[in-house]
Amino acid sequence: MSEWIDITQPLYTGMPSWPGDTPFEFGLSAAKAENGVVNIGKFTTTTHIGTHVDAPFHFDDEGKRIADLDIHLYIGRTMLLDVTGNSSVGRTELEQHELKGAERILLKMTGEGSPDKFPEIIPYLRPDIGPFLKEKGVKLIGIDVPSVDPLDSKTLDAHHSLHRNGVMILENIVLQDVEVGEYELVALPLRIVGADGSPVRAVIRKIGG
Template sequence: MNIIDISQVLHNNIPVWPGDTTFSFELSWTKEASGSVNVGKIEMSAHTGTHIDAPFHFDNDGKKVIELDLELYIGPALVVEKKNIQMLSPEHFNDVNFEGVSRILIKTESWIERSEFPTSITALSPDLAPFLAKKGIKLIGVDVPSVDVLDSKELPAHHSLLENDIHILEGIVLDSVKEGIYELVALPLPIKEADGSPVRAVLIER
């Protein structure tokens, strides 16, 4: 079994959304001070690095992380490459065979330098969600921080995906991943009131 880690590494210099909580890890107890153990303390945004968006993130009436079906985040996933495209629309997926999968992961390579927050990314057009829903897609993953353009306040892609019952995984790392079908595992933490959650996302080669 070959496991491919598609998660961003969390560290104190990981870029976050401008103005959001920066990531911090430090030892609150050291083995020397406590006499027995090291104990770490983490401060972070729920949307740091590789993470899922719960509908509550952009809809006050939407489900929170604890209410989401875990089966969304485990199972066959299709990785497709869609590079050098500013806005992904249905026409860009006419060549894709969706048979046997309900999860799609899109390799855009529009965020190359992950030591810095991007200034522009490949985004999804709102009309892509109903197209994917008709193909049976329930989860979409992207290798960028958002499914919408970075300066969007209306978040049309987020809302269109919600309306079509498609859930969101953002910030995955697909640099060395080839197109094909894999087993995805990207479980969110059981945070009761959360609008999102970091995940350890991996692909298992069949």
């Protein structure tokens, strides 16, 4: 059986975060060296740090919160596709790939690993991708960049298009050394009541490998 591949960005103090967001910081609130019993860690962060999923409430006041989402969306068969070399990706680019009926797809858009600084520009998804994915029965899309929309977007057209078409969003996965093909995905969000998103530990395992 194939090994699980970790496609999660590591969380560490000083890691890149959205400009203006709460940066990730980890430290000890209690140390065994001082209390003689245990170390106890604490961290502060944003719900959209590193590898994470968006709940519809992130961009829609009437949208579902993270704890209300169906966990089955984040577990199961997925297709990993290479769409690097495109400044944006939509119906035209995906029509060139065989989705094989997968309900989840992961897009290698940059092929880069965990960045040491927040990018200034990223490849993004065009709004026509939502209807296309609905036609194909896709319920989740994962990307290796911080957002499905341009970083300076105020309208979040791709977010809304995916939401209207029943497609959940997984962002900031790491696909640098992963080959295209069919995989099993596990990327469960934390059950944070009322939250607009959640960091995840995303892993994949090759099917048939």
